[in-house]
Every structure is written in structure tokens, then in C-alpha cells.
Amino acid sequence: MQVLAIFIPLLAAILIPLLFRYARTIHTGWFVLIVPLLLVSYYVTFISRVMDGDTALASFNWIPSLNISFESYLDGLSLLFSLLITGIGTLVVLYSIFYLDKTKEQLHNFYIYLLMFMTAMLGVVQSDHMITLYLFWELTSISSFLLIGYWFQRDKSRFGALKSMMITVAGGLLMLGGFVLLAQMGGTYSIRGLIAQVPHFWDSQYFVLALVLILLGAFTKSAQFPFYIWLPDAMEAPTPVSAYLHSATMVKAGIYLVARFTPIFAVSEVWIWLVTGIGLLTLIWGSFFAVKQTDLKGILAFSTVSQLGLIMSLLGASAIAFHVEDAANTVFKYAAFAAIFHLINHATFKGSLFMIAGIVDHETGTRDIRKLGGLMSMMPLSFSVAFISGLSMAGLPPFNGFLSKEMFLTAMLTLKDFELFEFSTWGILLLIVAVVASIFTFVYSFYFVFKTFMGKLQVDKLPQKPHEAPIGMLIAPLILAALVMLIFFIPNVIGSVFIKPAVFAMQPFLYQDPFLSNMPSSIDITVKLWHGWTAPELWLTVCIIAIGAILFVTLTKWQKLYRLQPEKFSINALYDFVMDGIFNRGMAKLSKRIMHGSTRHYFMYMFAAISLIVIGTLFYKNAFKLSFKAAAPIELYQLILIIVLVLGTLTTLIARSRITAIVGLGAVGYTVALFFVMFNAPDLALTQLVIETISVALFLLVFYHLPRLGKVKEYTPFRFRRLVVSIGIGAMVTLLALSAHSQKLVQSINEYYKETVYTLAGGGNIVNVILVDYRGFDTLFEITVLGLAGMGIYAMIKLRLSRKEKSNESE
Amino acid sequence: MKTNDLILQFTAKIVFFIIFFFSIHIFFAGHYTPGGGFVGGLLTSSAIVLLVIAFDLKTVRTILPINYMYMTASGLILAFATAAYPIFDGKPFFTHYFDYFNLPLFGKTSLHTAALFDLGVFLVVVGVTMTIIQTIGEDE
Numbered sequence: 022m023q024v025l026a027i028f029i030p031l032l033a034a035i036l037i038p039l040l041f042r043y044a045r046t047i048h049t050g051w052f053v054l055i056v057p058l059l060l061v062s063y064y065v066t067f068i069s070r071v072m073d074g075d076t077a078l079a080s081f082n083w084i085p086s087l088n089i090s091f092e093s094y095l096d097g098l099s100l101l102f103s104l105l106i107t108g109i110g111t112l113v114v115l116y117s118i119f120y121l122d123k124t125k126e127q128l129h130n131f132y133i134y135l136l137m138f139m140t141a142m143l144g145v146v147q148s149d150h151m152i153t154l155y156l157f158w159e160l161t162s163i164s165s166f167l168l169i170g171y172w173f174q175r176d177k178s179r180f181g182a183l184k185s186m187m188i189t190v191a192g193g194l195l196m197l198g199g200f201v202l203l204a205q206m207g208g209t210y211s212i213r214g215l216i217a218q219v220p221h222f223w224d225s226q227y228f229v230l231a232l233v234l235i236l237l238g239a240f241t242k243s244a245q246f247p248f249y250i251w252l253p254d255a256m257e258a259p260t261p262v263s264a265y266l267h268s269a270t271m272v273k274a275g276i277y278l279v280a281r282f283t284p285i286f287a288v289s290e291v292w293i294w295l296v297t298g299i300g301l302l303t304l305i306w307g308s309f310f311a312v313k314q315t316d317l318k319g320i321l322a323f324s325t326v327s328q329l330g331l332i333m334s335l336l337g338a339s340a341i342a343f344h345v346e347d348a349a350n351t352v353f354k355y356a357a358f359a360a361i362f363h364l365i366n367h368a369t370f371k372g373s374l375f376m377i378a379g380i381v382d383h384e385t386g387t388r389d390i391r392k393l394g395g396l397m398s399m400m401p402l403s404f405s406v407a408f409i410s411g412l413s414m415a416g417l418p419p420f421n422g423f424l425s426k427e428m429f430l431t432a433m434l435t436l437k438d439f440e441l442f443e444f445s446t447w448g449i450l451l452l453i454v455a456v457v458a459s460i461f462t463f464v465y466s467f468y469f470v471f472k473t474f475m476g477k478l479q480v481d482k483l484p485q486k487p488h489e490a491p492i493g494m495l496i497a498p499l500i501l502a503a504l505v506m507l508i509f510f511i512p513n514v515i516g517s518v519f520i521k522p523a524v525f526a527m528q529p530f531l532y533q534d535p536f537l538s539n540m541p542s543s544i545d546i547t548v549k550l551w552h553g554w555t556a557p558e559l560w561l562t563v564c565i566i567a568i569g570a571i572l573f574v575t576l577t578k579w580q581k582l583y584r585l586q587p588e589k590f591s592i593n594a595l596y597d598f599v600m601d602g603i604f605n606r607g608m609a610k611l612s613k614r615i616m617h618g619s620t621r622h623y624f625m626y627m628f629a630a631i632s633l634i635v636i637g638t639l640f641y642k643n644a645f646k647l648s649f650k651a652a653a654p655i656e657l658y659q660l661i662l663i664i665v666l667v668l669g670t671l672t673t674l675i676a677r678s679r680i681t682a683i684v685g686l687g688a689v690g691y692t693v694a695l696f697f698v699m700f701n702a703p704d705l706a707l708t709q710l711v712i713e714t715i716s717v718a719l720f721l722l723v724f725y726h727l728p729r730l731g732k733v734k735e736y737t738p739f740r741f742r743r744l745v746v747s748i749g750i751g752a753m754v755t756l757l758a759l760s761a762h763s764q765k766l767v768q769s770i771n772e773y774y775k776e777t778v779y780t781l782a783g784g785g786n787i788v789n790v791i792l793v794d795y796r797g798f799d800t801l802f803e804i805t806v807l808g809l810a811g812m813g814i815y816a817m818i819k820l821r822l823s824r825k826e827k828s829n830e831s832e
Numbered sequence: 833m834k835t836n837d838l839i840l841q842f843t844a845k846i847v848f849f850i851i852f853f854f855s856i857h858i859f860f861a862g863h864y865t866p867g868g869g870f871v872g873g874l875l876t877s878s879a880i881v882l883l884v885i886a887f888d889l890k891t892v893r894t895i896l897p898i899n900y901m902y903m904t905a906s907g908l909i910l911a912f913a914t915a916a917y918p919i920f921d922g923k924p925f926f927t928h929y930f931d932y933f934n935l936p937l938f939g940k941t942s943l944h945t946a947a948l949f950d951l952g953v954f955l956v957v958v959g960v961t962m963t964i965i966q967t968i969g970e971d972e
Contacts, residue, residue, distance in 0.1 A: 086924070703866040704866045704867070704868070704871070707858075707866055707867070707871050708870060708871050708874065711871060711874040711875055711878055712874060714878050714881075715874060715877060715878050715881055715961065715965075718878070718881045718882075718884075718885060718965075719881075719964075719965055719968070721885065722884070722885070722965065722968065722969045723968050723969065782928065782930070782946070783863075783930035783942055783944055784863040784864065784944070784946070785863060785864030785865070786862060786863055786864050786865055786866060786867070786868070788866070788868075789862040789863055789866075789867065789868040789950075790863065790946075792868060792869075792870070792950075792953075793868070793869070793928075793946040793949050793950050793953070794928050794946050797915065797926050797928075797946075797949065798926065800911075800949075800953060801911055801912070801915055801926075801949075804907070804908065804911060804952070804953050804956040804957070805908060807956055807957070807960045808904045808905075808907075808908050808956055808959070808960055810960065810964075811900075811901075811904055811959065811960035811961075811963040811964055812901070812904075812963075814963070814964050814967055814968070815901065815963050815964075815967045818967045818968065818970075819967060
């Protein structure tokens with residue numbers, strides 16, 4: 022059941038096209054809503070077990086011979102993510118029902134992709150086996166590609182979808198390399214198995230390489246610097262998708278991965294430096310450039326980038342706890358707690374902000390912040406939601422973002438005091454970065470909320486007359502906004518129910534002390550609303566608010582500074598250069614040079630290459646051996662047949678009319694079939710005969726459409742070259758056949774077939790048994806290729822026809 | 833330019849059935865004597881091609897209203913399903929099952945899942961050949 026739960030969305034997806042087609046009066050989303058709702062209530066039942074430090078494991082053997090299985094491993098961390106995926110999923114589906122029009126949109130596509138994504142995400146967070154984890158990981162990339170490109174008629178959607186897939190799939194592949202290395206070192210693909218034997222392989226020479234590779238996977242997925250460039254372009258997706266994938270789930274897969282592998286890699290300094298450093302860099306970079314954006318979703322995209330950086334840096338800091346004695350009692354434990362806490366908070370406030378951006382877009386027709394303003398009176402409910410979530414993002418009380426931001430500051434403050442890895446000298450820099458980034462976070466939060474809802478209303482600039490969104494569309498963001506406030510008032514309940522079990526899963530060694538009980542509840546962290554007047558966090562917050570407010574008020578004056586950054590030197594320009602400059606245009610040039618449209622030349626190239634390679638290899642390996650000892654004498658009738666064969670070939674070559682050539686070719690085919698008969702291969706002969714018949718008939722059918730023969734006049738060197746190539750091919754085949762006949766390195770396999778064909782396969786005809794049984798894989802893929810070829814021919818001819826018809830119409 | 837090819841058309845009708853039944857025979861005989869799904873499929877399509885030559889594509893389309901793309905697809909699905917079935921039985925992919933049964937009329941007969949797989953091959957071959965011939969033949 023537990024494993025099946027992962028696949029329930031995928032199974033439900035099969036029904037969607039039917040529901041979309043036959044239940045058109047009801048929005049398909051209502052049916053889809055059942056799935057995440059069921060799943061979230063299923064996962065809720067695990068909470069009490071996991072709170073006690075218990076885990077639930079279920080597995081289904083997939084490929085037993087390779088020890089690969091689908092596993093569902095629920096501990097604090099994966100349960101938290103599963104609840105986020107299904108919980109936010111429920112709200113997003115609810116929101117999408119009102120956002121997507123059931124008459125205008127291809128809803129079945131949308132919901133199939135969404136459900137596919139849900140399965141993929143659940144698989145990622147619950148898989149214990151690294152190969153299945155990788156499988157689901159790439160499935161999230163693929164399904165998000167489909168979701169981002171959902172409005173595939175738009176160029177920008179396709180561009181954004183491709184960009185996100187290129188980057189995340191590339192990262193995923195590198196990650197797979199890391200997994201394989203790790204499995205080689207630890208001897209198992211199970212993450213739990215690896216954690217259990219951590220100290221044994223951390224001095225292996227590949228340890229750091231595996232670490233870097235896996236981090237690359239996590240960084241590309243979680244849009245860390247410099248891989249974040251796909252996230253802003255992914256905003257071309259429908260808003261429910263942005264709210265779901267790009268704030269709550271997919272981008273957090275990287276966070277999950279880092280958290281999950283923390284117990285394995287935390288022993289390494291490289292891990293701490295990379296995760297913390299890249300996280301902080303992303304944090305400040307994202308928050309700084311968020312203020313530059315003018316698109317509502319663009320602002321949110323950059324803010325997501327920066328917030329993910331924040332969580333990432335906290336995860337890096339949490340790894341330090343492994344290096345300190347008695348860390349469970351020092352202040353370092355805060356980092357992991359703050360990371361998970363902020364993760365939950367981010368999902369709530371960013372999810373609702375995305376939904377608000379969608380609502381504004383939906384009701385006014387634009388997302389350009391320069392055209393918006395003064396919507397507060399028109400859309401009071403939306404404004405309240407945006408206000409609550411925005412202030413939470415800015416880190417103000419009484420909203421949940423305040424709490425996690427305070428903990429973030431606490432963690433950064435402690436880093437400063439820490440003396441391992443020279444953090445004592447660099448630590449102050451970390452704190453400065455954190456504070457500056459928080460100031461910009463404050464600015465962009467205010468920028469988003471107040472530029473949209475306050476100020477002067479510019480009705481003439483808006484494509485639509487604005488009004489409040491339908492109530493159904495507001496339910497989901499209202500619930501999230503309520504959570505934002507609720508979490509502020511009951512942080513310690515959330516802490517003991519969700520966060521502590523997750524932290525316990527991340528830092529299992531810290532809390533297995535004989536003095537502390539082996540339970541999540543032994544983590545003694547309480548979230549305080551008030552630190553007292555002397556706490557440095559308080560003064561930092563005051564400082565952030567003061568500077569942030571000044572910057573926000575003077576925003577119009579200094580926003581021009583962003584224009585100083587030339588587009589040419591951005592990372593986006595690099596991506597465009599690689600993708601468009603090298604792959605598109607460069608490759609097009611190269612292929613134009615080789616492929617100029619003449620089939621004859623292609624064949625010549627291919628044949629020349631084949632004969633050169635084969636003859637060359639034969640010489641190189643010294644494989645020629647001609648012996649005629651075993652050869653049978655040539656009978657007279659065989660000689661006659663050979664003469665017929667040669668004559669038929671010659672006729673085909675020199676024939677001036679098409680029909681003569683076809684007849685000549687037919688003669689060649691039938692003669693070859695006769696040879697098969699003579700050499701005891703009735704199966705081959707039969708097939709060859711039928712093929713000949715059909716191909717002659719096919720020729721006759723298309724006779725009228727073929728071009729006349731003999732039109733192509735070529736200058737002599739070309740014909741000479743062709744002669745050389747054809748002689749080369751002939752020589753190659755002859756030599757190959759003769760030397761294959763002359764030497765037998767291994768015993769022929771046919772004896773084995775003869776002996777076992779009846780006992781093992783219950784058949785009599787060896788050829789057929791080989792086809793369907795011994796080498797069934799060959800046949801299976803042959804018919805697949807055959808089917809594809811048929812489809813290809815159909816598509817090429819039919820599509821060309823219909824395009825021709827269209828162009829005729831337009832003329 | 834319509835020629836009067838009555839004899840060809842009449843013969844084609846009879847020969848079509850002869851070839852078709854022969855192809856079925858070849859298909860079933862395949863496991864013990866020359867034949868099998870591939871040749872059987874080719875023979876069936878050659879029988880249909882004969883009809884096409886004697887009449888024309890449109891007439892044949894009305895006589896045999898088959899969507900050959902669906903035929904190809906169902907053949908592929910059948911082949912894959914036969915190969916995949918053993919997984920659910922805990923056996924490796926592509927394990928074949930066979931046994932001997934006493935059937936009325938046939939006597940002792942061997943039934944083999946390979947025949948199902950071969951049927952898939954048969955369907956794909958007929959489907960693809962006819963798709964190609966139809967699309968190329970129709971391309972005016």
C-alpha cells in the first residue's frame with residue numbers, strides 16, 4: 022500500500038482523458054482533486070508514528086536480478102516532503118479549477134502532467150534506492166518540462182521548458198555519476214545502508230568527486246547560482262504550475278537531496294564550504310536581482326531563488342554540527358531546525374504569493390508591475406492575502422517568516438563564532454551577506470505587495486477592467502495565508518510534529534546519545550517569539566527593517582542602477598551562446614556542408630565508410646585466412662544461376678527504362694531465393710520470395726511517381742569514385758564471407774540449438790524458435806523499429822500532403 | 833484510362849483466399865516447419881497487394897476497412913505484453929510457457945505463448961507493410 026501510494030497519481034492519470042472527454046460539463050480538476058486529498062489524509066496517519074522516531078518501510082521488487090526495487094521509506098524528512106507535495110498539491114489543484122477555463126484549455130494534458138509530476142516527486146522523496154531515486158528525479162524534470170511548455174504554441178513557453186530541462190537533466194546525469202561512485206565505495210545503493218557505514222569510506226579518493234557530482238544535481242534542481250537561470254524562464258508555465266513546482270515542490274527536491282545526504286557527506290569540509298557558500302551567494306544574488314524585475318512572477322522567481330539559497334546555506338551550516346563535540350547541546354543545532362522551518366514557511370507564503378500573482382494576471386490581464394497599482398480597493402481579499410504573505414516573506418512579525426528568519430540570523434551569528442575551517446575570519450562576511458540579503462528580501466517583498474496594490478490605479482493601462490477574483494480561486498491562497506499566521510502562533514507545535522522528526526532524520530548521530538533518548542522529542546529547541554532586548558537578532562532585524570524601508574521609499578531613484586549591468590555578460594547570454602550559437606547554428610552549418618540532399622552521395626559515403634572500416638579492421642587484426650579445403654565443388658546449375666545473377670545485376674545497372682530495371686532487380690532477388698533453397702534454408706527462401714514479390718508490386722504501384730532514369734549526368738571523377746566504392750564493398754563482402762568460412766575460432770552454436778530446441782523451447786523449427794524465443798529481444802525490437810519506420814513513412818507522406826493542401830488553400 | 837481486366841479481378845478474388853489461408857497455415861506451422869509470423873504476415877500482405885493491383889486502393893479500402901496503424905499498434909502491444917507477462921509471475925522478462933494439451937479435434941497439441949508473441953509479429957508486419965503501401969500508393 023505504501024509503495025502503491027506513490028503510483029496512485031500516475032494510475033489516476035490514465036482515467037483523465039476519459040473523464041475529460043465524457044464528463045465535459047464538470048471541470049476535470051474536481052476529479053483530480055480527489056487524488057491529492059486522499060493521499061494527504063493517508064500520509065497524515067503516519068505523523069504520530071514518525072513523531073516517535075519510528076520509520077515505515079515498504080518495498081516492491083522491480084528488477085530482482087540487479088537488486089533494484091521500488092521502496093518507500095518514510096521518516097521525518099520524507100514524510101514532511103510527502104505532506105508538502107500532497108497538501109500543496111491539493112490546494113493547487115483546487116486553485117487551478119478556477120484558473121483554467123474548462124472550455125478553452127486542454128485540461129486533460131495539464132492534469133496528466135500534474136499527476137505524473139506528483140508521482141515523480143513522491144518517488145524522489147520516498148525512494149531509498151538511489152537508482153529509483155534517480156529515475157523519479159528525471160521524471161520530475163520531464164513532467165515539469167511538459168508543464169512549463171503547456172502553452173506550447175508560445176515560443177517563450179517552449180524556450181523556458183527546454184531551458185529548464187536541459188539544465189536539470191544535465192545536473193541529474195551528473196548526480197547519477199555521483200550515486201554510482203557512492204555505491205561503488207559503500208557497496209550498496211541503499212541510502213540507509215550507506216548512512217549506516219559512513220565512516221568507512223570517507224577517506225576514499227572518490228569521496229569528494231561523488232560529493233561534488235551529487236551537489237551539482239541538487240544545485241541545478243534547486244536553482245542555485247549559477248544554475249538558477251532556468252527558474253525565471255520557467256515562469257511561462259501556467260500559474261498553478263509555478264505555485265506548485267517552482268515554490269513548493271520541485272525546486273525543493275535539491276534541498277531534500279542535500280538534507281538526505283547530509284549524514285553521509287557532512288564529514289567533509291568541501292561539503293560545508295560548497296553548500297553554505299553557494300547557498301549564501303544564491304541568496305544575495307537572487308534577492309538583489311529580484312528588485313530589478315518588472316514582471317510579478319519574475320520577482321517571485323528571483324525571490325524563490327534567493328530563499329532556496331537561504332535554506333541551502335542553513336543546510337550547509339547544519340553539517341558543521343557533525344564536527345563539534347556534543348553538538349546536540351550547543352547552538353549549532355539551530356541551523357538544521359531553521360532550514361526545515363523555513364522550508365515549510367516558504368511553501369506557505371510563496372505558494373500563496375504565486376497564486377495572488379496569478380489572480381492579478383487573471384483579473385487585470387497583465388503582470389507588469391509598471392502598469393499595476395492601486396488594486397487594493399478593487400481586490401480587498403487578494404490584497405489581504407498578498408499583505409500577509411508578503412510581510413511574512415519580508416520577515417516581519419506576526420507572520421511565520423519572521424520566526425525562521427530570526428533562526429537564520431541566529432545560525433549565521435553562531436557561524437561567526439565558530440573556529441573550525443577558519444570560519445572565525447570569514448564568519449563575519451557570512452553574517453554581512455546574510456544581513457544584506459535580508460535587506461533586499463525586505464525591499465522586494467514590499468515592492469511586490471505595495472507597487473501592485475497601493476498607489477494610483479491606472480485603469481487605462483490595464484487590458485481588462487479589474488475586479489475581485491471569484492471566491493473559488495481565493496480559497497487556496499486564503500488557506501495558505503491562514504497557515505502563515507497560524508504557524509506564527511503555534512511554532513512549537515509545528516516544531517515537534519514536523520520539524521523535529523525531520524531534523525532527527527537529517528542528523529541521526531547527534532541524538533543517539535545515551536544521555537539523550539533516541540527520539541525526535543529529545544531535540545530541545547523551542548522557538549521563541551521574543552528573544553529579549555539584548556539579543557543581537559533583534560537589533561539585526563531592526564536594522565534590516567530600517568535600511569529596507571529607506572531603500573524601498575527611494576526605490577525609483579536607485580532602480581536605474583540595474584541598467585548598468587550589460588545583458589551580454591550575464592549567465593543567460595552564455596546559455597544562449599552555447600545553445601543557439603554552438604548547437605543550433607554551428608551544427609546547422611556543419612550538417613549543411615555534409616548533407617546536401619543527394620541520396621546517391623549519402624549512400625556513397627556510407628558504403629565507402631563501411632568497406633574502409635571493415636577491410637581496415639580485417640587487415641589490422643590480421644584476420645584474413647583463405648582456405649578452400651572445406652569448400653564444396655561448384656555444380657553446373659549453380660554456375661548457371663550465378664551467371665543469371667550477374668546478368669540481372671548488370672541489367673539493373675545499365676537499364677535505360679525503369680521497368681527493365683525493376684525486372685532485373687526482381688530476377689536478382691528470385692535467384693538469391695533459389696540459392697537459399699539449394700543450401701537448405703527454406704525459411705529464408707520463403708521470406709525472400711515473398712519480399713521480392715511485394716517489393717516488385719510496390720514498385721509497380723508507385724511507378725508513375727518515380728523520376729525518370731538516366732537524367733542525372735555526372736562528371737567523370739564522380740563516376741570513377743563510385744566504381745571504386747562499389748568494388749570496395751564487393752571485395753569486403755567476399756573477403757568477409759571467405760575468411761569467416763575458412764576459420765572457426767569457436768564451435769558453432771547450432772549444435773546447442775539442435776539439442777535444446779525441443780526440450781527448452783518446445784519447438785521443431787530452429788529458425789522460428791530462435792526468432793521468437795532464444796533471441797526474442799531481437800525480434801521484439803525489430804518489429805518496434807518496423808512499426809516506427811511505418812509510422813515515419815506515413816507521417817512524412819501524409820504530413821507533406823496536408824501541408825501542400827494548406828498552401829494551395831492559402832494561395 | 834480504365835482497362836477491362838475481368839480475368840485478373842476474378843482470379844485475384846480466388847487467389848487472395850488461397851494465399852491468405854496458406855499464410856495462416858504457414859503462421860501456425862512455423863514452430864515445427866518453415867514459416868512463422870514474419871513470413872505469414874508478409875504472405876497476408878502480399879495477398880492484399882494482389883487485390884490492390886487487380887482492383888485499386890479505394891476499392892480494397894472499402895472491402896477491408898482496417899486501420900493498419902491500429903493493427904501495428906495492437907501487434908506491438910501484444911508482443912510486449914506477452915514478453916512482459918512473466919514479470920508478474922516473478923520470472924525474468926521474456927520467459928515463454930508451453931505445455932501439451934489434449935484438444936478435441938486436434939488431439940495432442942502443444943500450446944505455446946511464443947505463438948502469441950508471433951501473432952504480434954504477424955500483426956505488425958501486415959500493419960506496417962500495408963501502411964507503407966497505402967500511403968505511398970495514395971501519394972498523388
